[in-house]
Amino acid sequence: MKLLLTFDFPPDKGGIQKYLYGIVKHTFLKRDLVLIPSSTRTNYSNNSLTATVKSCSFPISLKKSKLHIVNALIPFLKIVLKSKGTVTVVCGNIYAAILPWILYPVTRKTYSVFTYGSELLPLKKITWKSFFLRSVLFHAKEIYTISEYTRTLLIDIGCKHRIEMIVPKIEINSLPQKPEFNTKPPIRLLSVGRLVYHKGFEVLLNALSLLTQKESSFRLTIAGNGPDFFRLLQLSKSLSVSSIVDIKQGLTDNDLTKEYLQSNIFVLPSLETERGVEGFGIVLLEAMAMHTPIVAAASGGIPEVIDNGTCGILVEPNSPKALAQAILSLALDVKAMRLLTQKAYTRLKTHYVWNQ
Numbered sequence: 001m002k003l004l005l006t007f008d009f010p011p012d013k014g015g016i017q018k019y020l021y022g023i024v025k026h027t028f029l030k031r032d033l034v035l036i037p038s039s040t041r042t043n044y045s046n047n048s049l050t051a052t053v054k055s056c057s058f059p060i061s062l063k064k065s066k067l068h069i070v071n072a073l074i075p076f077l078k079i080v081l082k083s084k085g086t087v088t089v090v091c092g093n094i095y096a097a098i099l100p101w102i103l104y105p106v107t108r109k110t111y112s113v114f115t116y117g118s119e120l121l122p123l124k125k126i127t128w129k130s131f132f133l134r135s136v137l138f139h140a141k142e143i144y145t146i147s148e149y150t151r152t153l154l155i156d157i158g159c160k161h162r163i164e165m166i167v168p169k170i171e172i173n174s175l176p177q178k179p180e181f182n183t184k185p186p187i188r189l190l191s192v193g194r195l196v197y198h199k200g201f202e203v204l205l206n207a208l209s210l211l212t213q214k215e216s217s218f219r220l221t222i223a224g225n226g227p228d229f230f231r232l233l234q235l236s237k238s239l240s241v242s243s244i245v246d247i248k249q250g251l252t253d254n255d256l257t258k259e260y261l262q263s264n265i266f267v268l269p270s271l272e273t274e275r276g277v278e279g280f281g282i283v284l285l286e287a288m289a290m291h292t293p294i295v296a297a298a299s300g301g302i303p304e305v306i307d308n309g310t311c312g313i314l315v316e317p318n319s320p321k322a323l324a325q326a327i328l329s330l331a332l333d334v335k336a337m338r339l340l341t342q343k344a345y346t347r348l349k350t351h352y353v354w355n356q
Helices: 015-027 065-083 098-107 118-124 128-138 148-156 201-211 229-238 253-262 282-289 320-331 334-351
Strands: 002-005 033-037 052-056 088-091 111-115 142-145 163-165 187-192 218-223 245-248 265-268 294-297 313-315
Touching (some): 002 015, 002 065, 052 065, 111 128, 187 201, 201 218, 201 320, 218 253, 229 245, 253 282, 265 282, 265 320, 282 294, 294 320
Parallel strands (some): 187 218, 187 265, 218 245
16 A cells, blocks of 8 residues: 655645645545544545555644654654555655655665655755655655656756656636737736735736836736735835735635636746745646747746747846736737647646546
């Protein structure tokens, strides 16, 4: 049996959650198990999954999310020791791998680890924490990555493992048809992601303030949750664009689909900083699937996804001027919109769709 030990899984939202959910749905069997360390025990039920999903917690749980791994100690030991060597342990990220690494002298059970990007950046520094996490990572039997960019990060920190790339994929059969392109004002811009600095929303708001000086009118929706919500609200006010900006938190999948359907251009302005990076950008796949033309920063793994600009417009990262110019030029060119989305959809079906 396969055992996925992970913090990141629905009903929590995010790119990693969608990524791991897709892997479980399409590659795990009935005998396989997903074990989620949590602060509270929750019942998980999803008829689309064959594998069993279990959360585990103590009556008194540690509050910091990374420390929730302690809650999986006893369930993990029971499963591994009872299996008598027949279980394959896969860890959803490097922090989940701490448990099988610590318990290896007891279980003699190896493990594999998924890697993404942002969590690897601190490992370049020489600190006790980076030394500890590199030890956890380098003792893995196998390492999986989501992009060539993330592979380079692993190599940069001294990884000599064979690295297998498992790219994110999505399902597209049930998606609704997007209406025909139009350039009638207002031009609706959409950006999706966690509200944190490296997602580049500050750059996008500054670009929007430049666009409002042009003739065309725009509206921007930012969809996501995170600690920068109030900071971004304040920034939009200081830039005098708050009347045309909606920052929407807590959207359901259906809500998000509606946002894609209503948008004219999808914008991903992510930065590459010490705080984080876009190792892939699964939201790009959603935009491609919904036939929404893309303008994105050429950072992290983004250029790989949109084929170095053949499936979307790439701009210099952290440049509001370049971002504004690209958005404006695309907004006025229906032919370019149609061509980019056609190429993007073909690329999506070739590389990033689950066989259904």
